[in-house]
Amino acid sequence: MSVLYVALPVAILLGGAALIACLYCIRTGQYDEMESSSMRILIDDQPIAKEELSQSNAETSEPLPKRPIS
Numbered sequence: 001m002s003v004l005y006v007a008l009p010v011a012i013l014l015g016g017a018a019l020i021a022c023l024y025c026i027r028t029g030q031y032d033e034m035e036s037s038s039m040r041i042l043i044d045d046q047p048i049a050k051e052e053l054s055q056s057n058a059e060t061s062e063p064l065p066k067r068p069i070s
Contacts, residue, residue, distance in 0.1 A: 025031060
């Protein structure tokens with residue numbers, strides 16, 4: 001029974017701290033627009049010119065040399 005005198009206030013303090021941290025993050029805009037950050041990595045920095053694209057396709061269309069199985 002005496003454990004409750006310690007565990008209950010500690011649990012209430014931890015819950016209150018978590019609630020304050022959550023409210024702080026919400027008010028400062030931490031959870032605004034969750035999609036754009038994950039999609040930004042997929043956008044190319046500079047568009048590839050058609051000439052460069054056709055050259056890279058021509059270079060990669062050759063078959064790979066066969067390697068002996070060891």
